[in-house]
Amino acid sequence: MKQFKTIFAFEFSGYLKNKVFVGLTVIMVLITAVFLFSPRFSSTGSFNVDDAVVSYAEHIQLASRVDYDLEKLKSSLEVLLEGSEIEIVPCDEAAMKKAVSEGETDYAVIVTSPLSYKYIVNTAGFSDITGYEIDEAFLSVYQPAEFEKEGVSAERISEILSSEVKSEAEIIGNDQSSSFAYTYILMMMLYFAVIMYGQFVAQGVATEKSSRTMELLITSAKPVSLMFGKILGAGAAGFSQLIIILGNAALCYRLNLSYWQDNFLVNSVFGMDLRLIAYTALFFALGFLIYSFMYGALASLASRLEDVSALTMPVSLIMVGAFMLTMFSMLKDVDNVLMKIASFFPLTSPTAMFTRIAMGNVPAWQIALSVAILLISTVLIGYLAAAIYKVGVLMYGKPPKLNELSRALRNNKISSK
Secondary structure (H helix, E strand, O other): OHHHHHHHHHHHHHHHHOHHHHHHHHHHHHHHHHHHHHHHHOOOOOOOHHHHHOEOOOEEEEEEOOOOOHHHHHHHHHHHOOOOEEEEOOOOHHHHHHHHHOOOOOEEEEEEEOOEEEEEEOOOOOOEOHHHHHHHHHHHHHHHHHHHHOOOOHHHHHHHHOOOOOOOOOOOOOOHHHHHHHHHHHHHHHHHHHHHHHHHHHHHHHHHHHOOHHHHHHHHOOHHHHHHHHHHHHHHHHHHHHHHHHHHHHHHHHHOHHHHOOOHHHHHHOOOOHHHHHHHHHHHHHHHHHHHHHHHHHHOOOOOHHHHHHHHHHHHHHHHHHHHHHHHHHHOOOOOHHHHHHOOOOOOHHHHHHHHHHHOOOOHHHHHHHHHHHHHHHHHHHHHHHHHHHHHOOOOOOOOOHHHHHHHHHHHHHHOO
């Protein structure tokens, strides 16, 4: 136990002294703070996704080839495109095209029938919604006119067109619309944490082996103490980093709560219940440990730093596969057959089961079984990783094949008796 504590403390303090680790933490803290404080310094209030992706023309010219009430169309557009300048001009397509090309107007609209028009624009922007609003304006002119032809009074027309649909929702399971945002963010965090810290562990093990430091360590400490001390030390550093980043985000959100009260997305992220936070910590910790053990074990087989990426590639691909399966399922059905199977496989359950808990309907016994399998698998893989670590530190040259590694493990087990 003393050896484990010494190795754990050494690894943990090593991360805290690492300039890259500290710098990344500071950068993430600053980014979250700037984002969450941004509404205080913005004239438009809290951040809204629509504001970031939607735009419309500032100046529009209207003309008609047929008998049409352009004044009504203009009035409707002025309501829909508040702040835009709407101008009625003679129907001269060449002149209108010239005005667009020279930047005198953004949009030139030529009415060809009560429900059709041609428009001229210089550049059709991806986020430009002007066309959609013009369609709405055409309908707002056309529909009342058709109602009047059928003898419907103006008051009744107004009443019909201003009707509102009211609904009352009773959600028995999870509300996926509110849980999608924070589930997506947490999955991204888990994915990058496993990949990043797994590579940190792998590089550290390979560096120690290439410098022959590991040979000294293995003779003075038990492999289990070395492996568990290194992985848990890295895990503690990673959790410390996440606590600092997320704690800073929560504090900044609280300080600016009044600016975010109308933002559904941000409120859903910070509105997670305690039960889900507990599951986040549990699956995050076990997922990190099981993958880090594999990264460390495989890295101990590398004689050169250049071999680390190739040896750890299968582990990275498994994590990528689990991540992709989860992300695609989030868009359709998180309780599909593949996700249910993945929920009980220890290398995919950290992402699959957590996502099902957050967005699906999972019986309590399935959660308990998944956690039990993952916990037992993490411990077993940890001990296997320690055995590979003990053998791997003494193997140099070309990375061993699977049968060679299996033979070395059996010989080591026999010789240690």
